Amino acid sequence: MQILLMGPPGAGKGTQAVKLVEKFSIPQISTGDMFRAAVKEGTELGKKAKACMEAGTLVPDEVTVGIVRERLAKEDCKNGFILDGFPRTVEQAEELQKILEELGMSLTKVLNIHVPAEHLIERAVGRRICKTCGATYHVKFNPPKSDKVCDNCGGQLYQRADDNEETMKKRLSVYEESTRPLIDYYKKVGVYAEIDGRQPIENVTEELVNVLYSVKN
Numbered sequence: 001m002q003i004l005l006m007g008p009p010g011a012g013k014g015t016q017a018v019k020l021v022e023k024f025s026i027p028q029i030s031t032g033d034m035f036r037a038a039v040k041e042g043t044e045l046g047k048k049a050k051a052c053m054e055a056g057t058l059v060p061d062e063v064t065v066g067i068v069r070e071r072l073a074k075e076d077c078k079n080g081f082i083l084d085g086f087p088r089t090v091e092q093a094e095e096l097q098k099i100l101e102e103l104g105m106s107l108t109k110v111l112n113i114h115v116p117a118e119h120l121i122e123r124a125v126g127r128r129i130c131k132t133c134g135a136t137y138h139v140k141f142n143p144p145k146s147d148k149v150c151d152n153c154g155g156q157l158y159q160r161a162d163d164n165e166e167t168m169k170k171r172l173s174v175y176e177e178s179t180r181p182l183i184d185y186y187k188k189v190g191v192y193a194e195i196d197g198r199q200p201i202e203n204v205t206e207e208l209v210n211v212l213y214s215v216k217n
C-alpha cells in the first residue's frame, strides 16, 4: 500500500503515520524527520535544511526530491510506504509521480487530514517529542504521565525549534500558498480522501484505516 498523508502543520500526520506503521507494517517516510536527523548529525543535508526549517519556509525542491528518491528505492519500501510531509508543492508531486513510475508503483490513496487553521498553532506549541524514541505528545490533548518524561521509554521530552507561534504562522502561510494547491491536484488524479482531523486521535486513526480497507477490498 502506497499511502500519502497530507495536511497542514500540526494536523496530526506524524501521530497517525505511527499508527499506520503498526497496522500495515510499512515504513513512515517523513521528510521533516529526515531533515531534523540531518541537522542533528550536522551533515551537508542538515546544513542546507537548517535555516529554512527555522524560518518555517520550504527546503528547496531539488534537495527534498533527491532524498525522497533515494529513500523510496530502498528494499523496505517494496511492499509500500507512508509519505508524511512530502510532497508539499505541485512540482514535488510531479517529481514523485516520475519516481513512482520508475519504480513501477503508484499511489494507493492520498489521505488529507483536515484541521482548520485556528486549532493548529495550539497543537504545535503544545507538542512535546521524546529525544530517545520520537514519540509525540501534547501537553493538553495527549499528555505524558509525567511532565518531561516519555511514557514509552523514559526518555527526555523536548520542543521542536519551529514549534513557536511566530514560526508556526509562517509555516501556515507557506502551507496555504504552496501546499494547499495539492488538494486539487490529487482530486484530479482521483485517489483523494479527506478525514476530519478535529476528532480524538483514535477516531482519526479509525477513519483512516476504514478508508484504506475500502480501497483494498
Ligand code: AP5
Binding pocket: 007, 008, 009, 010, 011, 012, 013, 014, 015, 016, 031, 032, 033, 035, 052, 053, 054, 056, 057, 058, 059, 060, 064, 084, 085, 086, 087, 088, 092, 123, 124, 126, 127, 128, 136, 137, 138, 139, 141, 142, 171, 197, 198, 199, 200, 201, 204
Ligand atoms: P514537518 O516536520 O513535516 O512539519 P509540518 O508539516 O509542519 O507538520 P508537523 O510535523 O508540525 O505536524 P504533524 O501533522 O506531523 O502533526 P503531529 O502528528 O506531530 O516539516 C518541518 C519543516 O521541514 C518544514 O517547515 C520545512 O522547512 C521542512 N520540510 C519538510 N518536508 C518538506 C518538503 N516536502 N519540502 C520542503 N521542505 C520540507 O501533531 C501535532 C500535535 O498535535 C502533537 O502534539 C499531537 O500530539 C497533537 N495531535 C495530533 N492529533 C491530534 C488530534 N486528533 N487531536 C488533538 N491533538 C492532536
Ligand code: MG
Binding pocket: 013, 014, 015, 030, 032, 085
Ligand atoms: Mg510531523
Ligand code: ZN
Binding pocket: 130, 131, 132, 133, 134, 135, 150, 151, 152, 153, 154, 155
Ligand atoms: Zn520515548
